[in-house]
Amino acid sequence: MDMLLEEKHRAVRQSVRRFCEREIKPIAAEIDQEARFPWEVIEKMGRLGYFGIQVPESLGGANLDAVSYAIIVEEIARVSGAIALCVTVHNSVAVFPLLTFGTPDQIQKWVPPLARGEKIGAFCLTEPNAGSDAGGIEATAIADGDTFKVNANKVFVTNGGVADTCLIFCRINPSQDPSAARTGISVVVAERGTPGFTTGDLEDLCGMRANPVCSIRLSDCRVPKENLLGKAGNGLKIGLAALDTGRMGIAAQALGIAQAALEEGIRYANQRHQFGVPIARHASIQNMIADMATQVDAARLMVYRAALLKDKKQPFSKASAMAKLFAAETAAKVTDLAVQIHGGYGYSKAYPVERYYRDARVTRIYEGTSEIHRMVIAKSVLQEG
Amino acid sequence: MHSIVCIKSVVLSTPKGRMSRSPEKSVLNPFDRWALEMALQIKEAHGGTVTALSMGPPASESILREAMAMGVDQGVLLCDRAFAASDTLATSRSLTAAVRHLSPFDFLLFGVCAADSDTGQVGPQTASFLDIPMVGHVTRVESANGVFTLHRQLDGFLEQYELASPPVAMTIHPAAVEPRDPTLGALGTAFDSAFPITCLDIAAVGLEPRQVGVFGSPTRVLSVKPVDKKRVCEWIQGDPAIQADILVEKLVKAGLVG
Numbered sequence: 159m160d161m162l163l164e165e166k167h168r169a170v171r172q173s174v175r176r177f178c179e180r181e182i183k184p185i186a187a188e189i190d191q192e193a194r195f196p197w198e199v200i201e202k203m204g205r206l207g208y209f210g211i212q213v214p215e216s217l218g219g220a221n222l223d224a225v226s227y228a229i230i231v232e233e234i235a236r237v238s239g240a241i242a243l244c245v246t247v248h249n250s251v252a253v254f255p256l257l258t259f260g261t262p263d264q265i266q267k268w269v270p271p272l273a274r275g276e277k278i279g280a281f282c283l284t285e286p287n288a289g290s291d292a293g294g295i296e297a298t299a300i301a302d303g304d305t306f307k308v309n310a311n312k313v314f315v316t317n318g319g320v321a322d323t324c325l326i327f328c329r330i331n332p333s334q335d336p337s338a339a340r341t342g343i344s345v346v347v348a349e350r351g352t353p354g355f356t357t358g359d360l361e362d363l364c365g366m367r368a369n370p371v372c373s374i375r376l377s378d379c380r381v382p383k384e385n386l387l388g389k390a391g392n393g394l395k396i397g398l399a400a401l402d403t404g405r406m407g408i409a410a411q412a413l414g415i416a417q418a419a420l421e422e423g424i425r426y427a428n429q430r431h432q433f434g435v436p437i438a439r440h441a442s443i444q445n446m447i448a449d450m451a452t453q454v455d456a457a458r459l460m461v462y463r464a465a466l467l468k469d470k471k472q473p474f475s476k477a478s479a480m481a482k483l484f485a486a487e488t489a490a491k492v493t494d495l496a497v498q499i500h501g502g503y504g505y506s507k508a509y510p511v512e513r514y515y516r517d518a519r520v521t522r523i524y525e526g527t528s529e530i531h532r533m534v535i536a537k538s539v540l541q542e543g
Numbered sequence: 544m545h546s547i548v549c550i551k552s553v554v555l556s557t558p559k560g561r562m563s564r565s566p567e568k569s570v571l572n573p574f575d576r577w578a579l580e581m582a583l584q585i586k587e588a589h590g591g592t593v594t595a596l597s598m599g600p601p602a603s604e605s606i607l608r609e610a611m612a613m614g615v616d617q618g619v620l621l622c623d624r625a626f627a628a629s630d631t632l633a634t635s636r637s638l639t640a641a642v643r644h645l646s647p648f649d650f651l652l653f654g655v656c657a658a659d660s661d662t663g664q665v666g667p668q669t670a671s672f673l674d675i676p677m678v679g680h681v682t683r684v685e686s687a688n689g690v691f692t693l694h695r696q697l698d699g700f701l702e703q704y705e706l707a708s709p710p711v712a713m714t715i716h717p718a719a720v721e722p723r724d725p726t727l728g729a730l731g732t733a734f735d736s737a738f739p740i741t742c743l744d745i746a747a748v749g750l751e752p753r754q755v756g757v758f759g760s761p762t763r764v765l766s767v768k769p770v771d772k773k774r775v776c777e778w779i780q781g782d783p784a785i786q787a788d789i790l791v792e793k794l795v796k797a798g799l800v801g
Contacts, residue, residue, distance in 0.1 A: 166730070173612075173724060173727075173730055221732075226731065
């Protein structure tokens with residue numbers, strides 16, 4: 159593993175781990191159970207650069223590379239999947255598309271407060287009838303003078319309850335422009351506090367409970383026309399570019415959860431005695447630990463490879479799709495085995511593996527399901543053949 | 544004000560067999576974090592610069608860069624094959640030469656000990672070689688009308704020392720200050736850019752091979768092995784209040800609390 163990393167990456171990992179173990183680990187179980195977003199920690203993370211990891215220094219960011227980004231998300235997820243989710247979604251599918259597709263004015267306006275963590279970003283694509291098939295988006299933006307009148311019902315918005323700067327995927331003037339009915343998706347940026355912008359109740363989720371996931375509704379919400387991100391009709395391109403980066407973050411998050419489950423599995427297997435010896439001495443447990451360690455190692459290599467490709471400015475879409483698929487499936491398997499090693503205690507909230515097991519489940523669903531990722535990978539591989 | 548903080552790269556895990564120092568296994572000695580923070584707070588209060596000085600193999604450069612990410616102005620690595628196998632006396636002699644090379648300075652700071660060897664000797668010995676006053680376990684550095692007062696805490700006592708004038712050496716108590724986290728951006732910059740780490744070999748600081756390393760060390764570590772701790776489980780009977788009383792009494796008698 160270390161052959162892929164530089165000194166800087168090791169220093170970043172050590173520093174982030176020290177912070178996470180001191181500031182997040184002690185409250186991770188509590189914020190999960192109370193479904194509480196820990197502003198006190200988020201503010202500290204903002205000051206340290208966690209909300210602008212790859213943003214240039216001139217815009218208030220930390221200006222780190224993609225490998226550092228993966229390591230940071232992995233380390234946060236090792237103590238709290240929900241906080242890692244907040245950080246990665248904010249960085250990858252909110253800040254990154256603004257930075258990539260925004261005009262200089264838009265970047266100056268939105269990116270610095272996001273990069274400093276003073277504002278939180280959200281990516282609002284999913285609707286009741288549009289998820290894996292983004293073509294089903296029904297949200298509309300009707301041009302009216304200097305503004306768009308936006309109507310949208312966005313669901314399962316990560317960071318939704320606290321997000322200030324929201325990328326809304328919608329169709330501009332669909333009745334006047336028939337082509338927009340299927341393909342013409344655009345992105346407008348809506349800001350909390352604008353009349354007509356409301357958030358729904360928090361979703362009562364199985365895992366990732368400290369993340370304020372909720373619906374965001376825009377009802378005749380007047381958004382200035384200059385808030386259009388990129389060109390009209392370029393929404394899918396923006397979305398796909400964001401998700402290429404986003405899925406690498408989710409892969410790193412799944413990796414961090416799996417790593418935590420592996421560590422807890424090893425710890426418990428050494429500590430728990432049955433039949434007169436630590437259960438780690440039983441072959442059945444050793445087999446589980448061996449599988450867990452191997453899968454986590456493989457997932458880590460894949461995540462770092464995708465990040466390295468991105469840093470080298472080489473195509474990384476397939477590598478990041480593979481990393482996301484494998485890391486998510488690994489997180490599911492490894493957390494399941496960690497629960498198994500713990501036996502009845504693993505099914506209790508008294509041990510953290512119960513939380514890891516719940517948190518891991520969604521990594522196979524969001525930022526593209528495992529099934530969609532297999533489709534993307536198959537398409538890419540078949541084209542190469 | 545010029546503060547020099549001596550820091551050490553320590554090995555994370557307990558060695559099995561021969562110990563090798565590699566970057567992935569090494570971290571900044573946790574006790575030195577407080578010394579760095581204290582030096583940075585002195586700089587914030589009185590201006591000046593902070594130098595982080597480390598003696599060790601090239602892998603130690605990493606902790607100097609980390610110190611720079613925390614806000615230290617320059618990192619100096621005292622590095623030479625001749626330093627290998629230095630004991631605390633040879634280490635203190637070497638650091639003394641480097642500190643003289645970096646003089647003038649006002650404060651020379653150390654952690655109270657290193658997490659790996661745990662001797663706590665290098666700070667006091669270096670002060671002794673330099674022939675400057677030394678205050679251990681400092682919790683606070685105050686100044687009024689140009690006079691510095693050092694607070695120290697040890698064994699449940701708080702002491703205050705007035706300082707005639709710098710330079711002074713001190714070790715910093717682990718409860719003295721809250722060490723800052725470097726920002727992610729500062730970490731990236733410290734490791735990425737052409738931030739120079741000054742490397743000094745023995746000739747640069749005016750030392751000769753016979754003064755350092757194995758030749759300059761009157762003590763030699765023959766072996767290090769873990770102690771087999773025999774644990775005995777003792778059951779305390781009675782209702783919980785009585786159990787608690789008995790437990791506290793036993794702990795007090797053992798000198799573990801009180």
